[in-house]
Amino acid sequence: MAYQWDFSVVSRNWDALLAGLGNTLLLSTASIATGAVVGMVLAGMRLSGRRLLAWPAVGVIEFFRNTPALVQLFWIFYALPVLIGVSLSSFVAAWIAFSIQSGAFFAEVYRGGIGSIERGQWEAGRAVGMGRVTLMHRIIFPQALRRMIPPMIERSFEVVKTTALAATVAYADLLYEAMSTISKSYRPLEVYSAVAAIYFVVLFGASLAAQSFERVLKRRGA
Amino acid sequence: MGVVVRAEKLHKTFGTLEVLKGVDLDVQEGERIAILGKSGSGKSTFLRCLNFMEMPSSGRVYFDGAPVGTSQAELCRLRINVGMVFQSLNLFPHMTAMGNVMEALVSVKGMTKAQARAIASEQLGRVDMLSKSESYPINLSGGQQQRVAIARALAMEPRVLLLDEPTSSLDPELVGEVLKVINALAARKMTMVLVTHELGFAYHFASRVIFLHDGRILEQGTPDQVLKNPAEKRTQEFLTGFNEFSF
Structure with a gap:
């Protein structure tokens, strides 16, 4: 007998799923924003040319790039409280984990962007008397930023998808709300299909927006 | 007429390669110096040491008589x-x-x-x-x-x-359009140090020509002395092939 599809379970639980999507976007935005700053600090340390700063940064970057995000999340949610004696909410634990993890990736994006600026640009800035800060702020970073934006956007989409892991520590994101809907309705096929569709619509929509944004940047030129 | 920039015993080593082997130069106010030499003679490196685009391995640069330190503020x-x-x-x-x-x-x-x-x-x-x-x-x-x-x-x-x-x-x-601009600067008595392969231009432009060979100044003087009557054999060799062009 053919499976009887019944998507009414999705429409009946639409409010909960929407709230879950809201939480997914909240955690994503918080993690990307914090990660962007963490990445800047890590990249700054790594590019500082001082071993005392560069090596710890390399350690953090490589550790978080080469361990599973789920393990990082579990460690911060279950293990860190044992060390510091404070238990973290699932949101805070996920926020910390995904901020550092995305920060590690962002740091490499920044470093790649800055490293891609030709030596002549540094020399031209120095030759008119610019110090390090002015040179970075006025000449190198504005050029590097244009090259960083596409990989930054790409990385940010990865962060949105990664936040689904937060459901495993009972953060009420889209996936968590889906699972709790399923436990009441026994309709995994419809609900998971709907969740996949929601992720797709959100990320594909954002990707189209990002592409037109990049086109505008390219037109504005130079 | 004072000395604006002075280089004293500039050495520059890249790895094991010694590119500059002790170069001295006084740049007088209003002078137009053309530095010539084969590729690899160190002429660009020497020029780049004068404003610390390259850090000299040893030696000193003076500006207006005062030695230039290597702090960022001094370099700027x-x-x-x-x-x-x-x-x-x-x-x-x-x-x-x-x-x-x-x-x-x-x-x-x-x-x-x-x-x-x-x-x-x-x-x-x-x-x-x-x-x-x-x-x-x-x-x-x-x-x-x-x-x-x-x-x-x-x-x-x-x-x-x-x-x-x-x-x-x-x-x-x-x-041509760039050389014209440089000539206009010369007419306004701008002090300049030029590294170039354009010998004809150097002849008309320069008040002094320096021939660099293997990291050292081999010969220097007026354009007529260095380009038309070079004393050194290496300079003569370098100029062979250019002499059929009229300066």
């Missing part, structure tokens, strides 16, 4: 006074021609935008680029870019201008 002050024009042009691609010339006036000298714009307009006018002042470098020819780069360097009002093969990366038909 030196570079404002000793401008540079590069072989690879190096305009800032994210700024218009006007923006390129204004930039350091605002961010280094702390001028207002209005003051900077006035100076930049004057300098762009002198290199005949005022009509293109709102163009981005990507929309300018190599010769036009180099003229803007010269205006950018001059806007800082340097006491000395270093020119590192300023026409070597240009298409032949664009070389």
